[in-house]
Amino acid sequence: MLKLENISLKIDGNPLFSKLNLEVNAGQVKTVMGPSGCGKSSLLAHLCGTLPSVFQTSGKIILHDKTLDDLPPHERKLGILFQDDLLFPHLSVGENLAFALPAKIRRHERHDKIEQALEEIELSGMHERDPASLSGGQRARVALMRTLLAQPEALLLDEPFSKLDQELRGRFRKLVFAHAVKNSLPTLLVTHDHADAQAAGGDIIAL
Amino acid sequence: MATTIRTVSLLPAFPFLTQLLFLLPIAAGLFGVLLPALGYLPDLGGDQFHFEVFRQLLEHPALLHAVWLTLFSGIAATFISLSLAILLAAMLSRASLSGNKNNKMASLFVIVRRGLIPLIAVPHAAMALGLAFLVAPSGWIVRWFSFLLMGWETPPEWVTVQDPFGLSLILGLVLKETPYLLLMILAALPQIRAQEYIRIGQSLGYGNLRSWLKLVLPQVYPLIRLPVFAVLAFSLSVVDVALILGPSTPPTLSVLILRWIDNPDLSFRFLASAGAVLLLLLTLGALLFWRVSEWLLLQKWRNWLSNGKRGNGNEAHKLAALSGLLLLGTAFLSVLGLAFWSLSLRWPYPHVLPQRWTSRNWERHWSSIQETSFTTLELGVIAVVIALILVVGCLENEQWRRVSFSFRSQWLLYLPLLIPQATFLLGIQILAVRLEMDGTFLLLVWSHLLFVLPYVFLTLADPWRNLDTRFPQIGQCLGASPLRVLFRIKLPLLLKPLLVAAAVGFAVSVSQYLPTLFAGGGRFATLTTEAVSYAAGADRRVIGVYGFLQALFPWIALLLALAIPRWRFRNRASLL
Ligand SMILES: Nc1ncnc2c1ncn2[C@@H]1O[C@H](COP(=O)(O)OP(=O)(O)O)[C@@H](O)[C@H]1O
Ligand SMILES: [Mg+2]
Numbered sequence: 081m082l083k084l085e086n087i088s089l090k091i092d093g094n095p096l097f098s099k100l101n102l103e104v105n106a107g108q109v110k111t112v113m114g115p116s117g118c119g120k121s122s123l124l125a126h127l128c129g130t131l132p133s134v135f136q137t138s139g140k141i142i143l144h145d146k147t148l149d150d151l152p153p154h155e156r157k158l159g160i161l162f163q164d165d166l167l168f169p170h171l172s173v174g175e176n177l178a179f180a181l182p183a184k185i186r187r188h189e190r191h192d193k194i195e196q197a198l199e200e201i202e203l204s205g206m207h208e209r210d211p212a213s214l215s216g217g218q219r220a221r222v223a224l225m226r227t228l229l230a231q232p233e234a235l236l237l238d239e240p241f242s243k244l245d246q247e248l249r250g251r252f253r254k255l256v257f258a259h260a261v262k263n264s265l266p267t268l269l270v271t272h273d274h275a276d277a278q279a280a281g282g283d284i285i286a287l
Numbered sequence: 288m289a290t291t292i293r294t295v296s297l298l299p300a301f302p303f304l305t306q307l308l309f310l311l312p313i314a315a316g317l318f319g320v321l322l323p324a325l326g327y328l329p330d331l332g333g334d335q336f337h338f339e340v341f342r343q344l345l346e347h348p349a350l351l352h353a354v355w356l357t358l359f360s361g362i363a364a365t366f367i368s369l370s371l372a373i374l375l376a377a378m379l380s381r382a383s384l385s386g387n388k389n390n391k392m393a394s395l396f397v398i399v400r401r402g403l404i405p406l407i408a409v410p411h412a413a414m415a416l417g418l419a420f421l422v423a424p425s426g427w428i429v430r431w432f433s434f435l436l437m438g439w440e441t442p443p444e445w446v447t448v449q450d451p452f453g454l455s456l457i458l459g460l461v462l463k464e465t466p467y468l469l470l471m472i473l474a475a476l477p478q479i480r481a482q483e484y485i486r487i488g489q490s491l492g493y494g495n496l497r498s499w500l501k502l503v504l505p506q507v508y509p510l511i512r513l514p515v516f517a518v519l520a521f522s523l524s525v526v527d528v529a530l531i532l533g534p535s536t537p538p539t540l541s542v543l544i545l546r547w548i549d550n551p552d553l554s555f556r557f558l559a560s561a562g563a564v565l566l567l568l569l570t571l572g573a574l575l576f577w578r579v580s581e582w583l584l585l586q587k588w589r590n591w592l593s594n595g596k597r598g599n600g601n602e603a604h605k606l607a608a609l610s611g612l613l614l615l616g617t618a619f620l621s622v623l624g625l626a627f628w629s630l631s632l633r634w635p636y637p638h639v640l641p642q643r644w645t646s647r648n649w650e651r652h653w654s655s656i657q658e659t660s661f662t663t664l665e666l667g668v669i670a671v672v673i674a675l676i677l678v679v680g681c682l683e684n685e686q687w688r689r690v691s692f693s694f695r696s697q698w699l700l701y702l703p704l705l706i707p708q709a710t711f712l713l714g715i716q717i718l719a720v721r722l723e724m725d726g727t728f729l730l731l732v733w734s735h736l737l738f739v740l741p742y743v744f745l746t747l748a749d750p751w752r753n754l755d756t757r758f759p760q761i762g763q764c765l766g767a768s769p770l771r772v773l774f775r776i777k778l779p780l781l782l783k784p785l786l787v788a789a790a791v792g793f794a795v796s797v798s799q800y801l802p803t804l805f806a807g808g809g810r811f812a813t814l815t816t817e818a819v820s821y822a823a824g825a826d827r828r829v830i831g832v833y834g835f836l837q838a839l840f841p842w843i844a845l846l847l848a849l850a851i852p853r854w855r856f857r858n859r860a861s862l863l
Contacts, residue, residue, distance in 0.1 A: 210861075211861075
């Protein structure tokens with residue numbers, strides 16, 4: 081369960097939004113909606129621990145009874161997907177996935193896991209491919225799989241559908257939510273798009 | 288978690304260490320030169336403070352002329368370089384705006400632009416040596432004229448190289464400083480969105496050059512003021528170029544200082560120190576003069592900015608193309624001349640090509656070539672590696688701790704470039720002798736680092752800061768520690784700027800003459816010190832060997848810096 085208590089973000093003392101309280105259960109999706117510039121991306125960056133210090137923050141982030149506020153970003157186990165797929169351009173498709181896989185998984189198993197993951201997103205045999213040579217939909221799927229391979233305990237979505245065209249968008253939405261349910265991840269979607277918010281199915285909170 | 292905190296909390300040490308590395312030798316150097324200038328240097332029997340040395344300096348028969356020559360050549364070289372760089376920058380941005388309208392011109396400017404980069408890598412001394420042959424009365428230019436026009440049987444009796452007015456010195460400096468300033472301007476243009484202003488200017492009916500001068504220049508100048516100051520300070524205090532191209536009786540002040548230091552009578556060190564202090568004062572005075580002139584010019588210029596005169600758009604176009612090509616041509620012929628000489632057995636006047644070719648010049652000096660090449664390489668590589676570690680540490684500190692600019696300001700970074708080398712290096716040498724550190728490799732590397740580090744920082748800072756922060760961010764969210772993010776994501780993504788910064792740093796190290804001479808205590812011979820020391824002799828074949836090698840080293844470094852990322856990322860379309 082992901083729980084936000086009295087979260088507020090300020091720039092120069094001016095709050096971006098009123099104090100936010102929120103609970104997302106495992107396998108559930110909640111949506112935070114608001115116009116562009118209202119602080120949605122900043123909220124998620126704060127959850128990840130990567131918010132620039134120009135912001136002043138208060139409140140508490142709790143994931144499965146663990147307080148995250150004092151943990152460094154790489155130990156928070158929050159998976160995030162952005163509007164852009166942000167596949168590392170210097171790594172191959174397979175290496176992008178391997179980057180996310182925890183180091184304790186060893187050689188053979190690593191290889192198998194990645195092949196399996198590629199198969200799952202219908203990209204078998206694309207291990208050595210340059211990410212730049214994939215289509216937008218394929219890249220989005222790799223980005224999703226990369227996030228999941230890091231074995232996160234919650235999923236944060238920063239408008240990850242907004243750059244895809246209509247048809248892809250519907251399919252990718254379904255895929256993301258299906259994986260969230262399958263892995264019983266608490267999922268927090270932020271968006272300014274009503275269709276995305278509806279499709280998520282869960283509660284909608286306005287910022 | 289503890290490990291993260293430890294890695295990240297180590298970071299503030301980097302800017303601290305870097306600033307210490309910078310300030311310590313500069314402060315020590317100034318101190319070390321000021322004391323003897325005031326008569327205090329116990330090792331040589333000076334145990335009282337007095338102004339006697341300065342009186343002696345001011346009464347020196349060569350001083351007045353040397354001061355005049357220094358100021359004239361330094362200020363003229365800076366002014367001409369800046370003017371040319373501005374003219375060329377205006378034309379280059381036009382070429383990229385309307386490339387297809389005027390194809391021939393546009394392609395000329397593409398050549399100029401491409402040729403710039405290798406030009407910048409050529410050390411000053413190599414360029415000066417090549418230029419000396421090119422413009423000498425028995426040099427290449429005269430030989431070509433003589434060949435094409437059936438002219439001079441014997442070389443004309445002009446004095447070109449080492450002319451009394453320092454004109455060839457100015458030309459030598461302009462050849463190197465124009466491309467440097469031009470590159471600085473081109474790098475600053477995107478910051479102020481120059482293209483958009485030019486479009487606005489043009490839509491209001493202003494010609495290209497006028498749009499540039501009236502809209503872009505006032506915005507871009509503050510961004511390149513420090514590089515301009517660095518060029519001015521460098522031109523006033525340069526030693527190697529002045530030794531090769533400058534007049535010798537009397538020479539510029541920095542060369543005069545060097546002669547006093549080389550005087551076997553050690554008491555001349557007092558005079559040299561006083562001269563070095565005077566050189567510092569002259570440089571500060573010239574910088575102040577430049578700043579005041581800027582301000583005065585601006586007062587006059589304000590009206591001109593809004594007087595509505597629009598120009599016809601084609602002014603100075605041909606002039607820019609011509610000067611750009613002349614600049615490139617002169618520079619490349621200079622280096623080519625060195626290469627030819629190094630391979631010639633006999634090349635008497637008025638032949639335009641060597642009569643007989645040979646590899647003997649190389650063979651005869653082979654062991655010395657190997658040795659000096661190795662020292663040059665070793666010194667450059669060590670200085671560059673240290674500089675890269677420090678700079679990456681400073682930039683990481685900036686991002687992790689989210690403090691802006693780890694150097695208190697750009698000024699600190701430019702400090703070693705604004706204070707005359709002769710001044711603080713002499714001070715360092717005097718102190719080093721006291722501390723019995725003179726002529727150590729450590730001191731030598733340190734002295735190179737002072738000049739390598741600013742350029743590495745300036746080359747790397749922008750690409751580093753402009754890297755999409757979401758890449759490291761997403762790396763962390765995927766569970767990678769800060770160190771892993773650095774080594775697996777940031778450094779590979781920034782491979783090209785890293786290597787280019789390394790190549791630039793290496794070129795700077797290769798070109799250092801005075802630091803190698805002073806901090807090395809004369810014990811370390813590099814390609815540069817060899818090339819300059821042979822310059823005094825008359826054997827152009829040996830000069831050719833060392834001068835050409837000196838130009839070759841930075842070129843190879845630059846080529847590698849461009850080729851390695853291309854090879855490494857040959858299968859990564861978005862990084863090519
Ligand atoms: N690094 C930063 N420094 C200062 N202000 C910022 C920074 N990042 C974002 N902001 C400001 O914070 C506000 C929220 O931005 P953001 O979270 O990106 O909004 P959203 O994702 O809802 O469009 C905006 O007004 C933006 O200008
Ligand atoms: Mg956003």
